[in-house]
Amino acid sequence: MARLGRGQPIRSRVLRQPYRADAQADLGVLSLQTVFPALDVVTPDVNIPLGVLSLQTVFPALDMAIQQPATIPLGVLSLQVAFPTLDVEVPFVPGSLITMDGEIEWREALWSPLNQFRPQANLEGWDDLPGLSSGNAEKSQDHGSWPGADFSEERYVSATIQLRDDSPTWVDSLRAIRGLLTPGQDETEYPLVIRTRGETLLAWGKIKNRKIASDLIGVGSADIAVQWVCSDPRRYSLDEVGIHVATTGTATNTGDVPTRPRLRFFGPATVPRVHAAGRILAFNITLLAGEVFDVDCRTGDTIVGDVDYVPLYSFSVPIADFELPPGDTNITYAPDSGGAGGVDVFWRHSHL
Known part of the structure; x- marks a missing residue:
């Protein structure tokens, strides 16, 4: 080794990058996209698509005073997001305000x-x-009358x-x-x-x-x-009850007089028809897959898509004549073809 002066060795120097006392690390923008499933409200039927939730969070710059290389653990990222109140208009439910006798x-x-x-x-x-x-008819040559139905x-x-x-x-x-x-x-x-x-x-x-x-x-x-x-x-x-009929089912009216139900047929089905209490209600229509056909026997409304009138089939009773008498009633669903989706039957218990 070469020596200079008093014979002290010359030490070699390794140049290192200088440490910075202060440093900033920009983490950029965090962007999250989450697709929410549609909310399914059973009664009434309402779908509320919430779309895509997009969050953009800018992290503040980290101020660090370090003297040597270091690893900085950032811990767990916690986000709290407040969604605005959903404004959903649903039909008023009759009787929902009543809480006591006399109201x-x-x-x-x-x-x-x-x-x-x-x-x-x-x-x-x-x-x-x-x-x-x-409905009694007077007898022309006898006392009294012939009995008939009263309404x-x-x-x-x-x-x-x-x-x-x-x-x-x-x-x-x-x-x-x-x-x-x-x-x-x-x-x-x-x-x-x-x-x-x-x-x-x-x-x-x-x-x-x-x-x-x-x-x-x-x-x-x-x-x-x-x-x-x-x-x-x-x-x-007040409560409307219901059953789903794939082929056969039983509806129970706990009232004391017949009640007129609502029906909901699901396509595909050709000439959808139901049998109950000795009567047949049938419609001259072919429902495609995915189509829904609503019938209200109380009001006579028949609606499928944008169509608000569906004709009856030749052997059908009038819509208003299709009723569920008091007690148990067997219901059969038998379209000409299709019908795998069945029919929903809804009714209210009826009293005089």
Whole structure:
């Protein structure tokens, strides 16, 4: 080894990259994309596609003071995302506002002893037997008549609602109930729901008459007499029950009179038809795969896609004649061809 001066060796120098006391590491943008499945709401049928969730998160620069090479563990990334409230419009469920005896629900408004619209104890026509249209035929040369089938006439229901609102909102309250008790411009009937002694039943009706006593209006009170007319005299359970029939099934009507069901046929099927209580309901239509055909035996509506009228088959009974009598009823589904998707049958228990 060469020596200089006093014979001290010359040490070799290894040049290293200098350490930085301060450093910043930019992590860039985190982008997540998550596809949510559609929400399936059973009743009513609603699909809400949420689309693609896209998150972009910019990490702040990391400020580090280091003296030597180091590994910096970033730990676990935790994201919290608040979704905005979903605004979903669904049909109003009749009877959903009623919680106690003596309450009346009409056109999505509740009249209750607990609010300013208080039903009084003079409800009439709700539990009464409607008038009967006799099918008897007089005998021309004998006493009495030949017996025939009797049919119930329309039902009339009357009640008195006491408006109590001794406040500046009196006029608003009066106008609100007047608006609910004004006859409509067409044949539309609305759900009338009444609870008496723990039993809540539903009928469809229209306003027939109203009278507003004015003797106590000056002290914030008025008795409002209202009368409804229900073209269908039957009263129904709030809950609609149902079964799926692949080939055969049993429907149970716990009421005391026949009820008219709703039907939902699934394609593919040719001439979809059902047998129940000695009657056949059949339609002259061929359903394609994926098509859904809805029939309402109470209203007579028949809807498939954009088509709102489907003709009956030649041997079918009228839609309104297809009923489920009280008790158990066997139902058979037998289209001409297809029909693997079956038919759904829905009904409400029916009472007079």
